[in-house]
Amino acid sequence: MAIKTRSYSVDGKRVMTIDEFKRWLKKFDEDKDGKIRRDELADAIRVSGGWFAxxxxxxGIRSVDANGNGFVDDN
Incomplete structure (x- = not known):
């Protein structure tokens, strides 16, 4: 029996769980403060091939920043 290590959607794109996404995003935390700033999020978008980072x-920050501190909130 083969073990699946990656999940893909019908259109062939990689599907991540929330925990996988959080671990991936933490790679871009340059100052290691546990928070993702706007420029760190832009780096993540660029690395993943996104335009207009x-x-x-x-x-992105505006939509996920619940308390208005300028960072991606964990929840």
Whole structure:
């Protein structure tokens, strides 16, 4: 029996669990403070092949920053 190490959706894109995504995103925490800033999120977007990383990171922070401190909230 083969063990699946990666999951893919019907369109062939990699599917991550929330925990996998959090571990991947923590790789971009440059100052190791446990928080993801806008420029760190932009780096993650660029590495994954995304375009308009600055604009997307600004919108991303705005949509996930529940307390208004300028960082990605863990929840």
């Amino acid at each position: 600055s604009r997307k990171s600004k919108c």
